[in-house]
Amino acid sequence: MKVDVGTSNYIQPEPCVIVSCRDKNGKDNALPIGFAANVSFEPRIIMIAIIDIRYSHSIITESGEFVVNIAREDYRDTMNYLGSTSGRYVDKLENIPTVDGDVVDAPLLVDCPVNFECTVIESVTPGTHTVFFGRVDKVHCDEEYVDEDGLIMWDKIDVLQN
Ligand SMILES: Cc1cc2nc3c(=O)[nH]c(=O)nc-3n(C[C@H](O)[C@H](O)[C@H](O)COP(=O)(O)O)c2cc1C
Numbered sequence: 001m002k003v004d005v006g007t008s009n010y011i012q013p014e015p016c017v018i019v020s021c022r023d024k025n026g027k028d029n030a031l032p033i034g035f036a037a038n039v040s041f042e043p044r045i046i047m048i049a050i051i052d053i054r055y056s057h058s059i060i061t062e063s064g065e066f067v068v069n070i071a072r073e074d075y076r077d078t079m080n081y082l083g084s085t086s087g088r089y090v091d092k093l094e095n096i097p098t099v100d101g102d103v104v105d106a107p108l109l110v111d112c113p114v115n116f117e118c119t120v121i122e123s124v125t126p127g128t129h130t131v132f133f134g135r136v137d138k139v140h141c142d143e144e145y146v147d148e149d150g151l152i153m154w155d156k157i158d159v160l161q162n
Pocket of ligand 1: 016029030031032033034035036049050051053054055056057079080082083084085086087088129162
């Protein structure tokens, strides 16, 4: 027997990725994103959906670049911090290790084992969130999680879940 539970429900489990970006003054920022997915094999495209009041929304709209960082469970406190304050008011990455992307002008979060450098190829705002479609230009992975064929051993990573 099925029960109507209303349309306020959405697909679970949600992923939880950390998106990082850089504003036009060179200030880095990051936020956790639950609305994220793979959308194309060739080219490789990832989508992230961000509400327009987020500081990161204005950064990515302007820069057209972002990094999707995959965190481990031990990043939960950092994720909660990044998701509970806005980079509009504070420098959230002040004490969080980062390195510059190789392709995009945005930081990689060093303590996240996998990082996807992305360039926005399209964006659309069908509802509350703007969906940014990012072409994946480069993928980084900590050496310990890469097998002899160059593939990421996802089963070895304790990926942070929402
Ligand atoms: C687990 C989690 C998932 C989130 N998912 C999203 C999301 O998909 N889209 C969004 O716009 N905000 C999402 N948020 C909220 C933003 O991360 C949060 O408002 C953040 O502080 C915005 O930072 P900013 O203003 O520096 O960009 C999420 C927060 C958490 C904790």
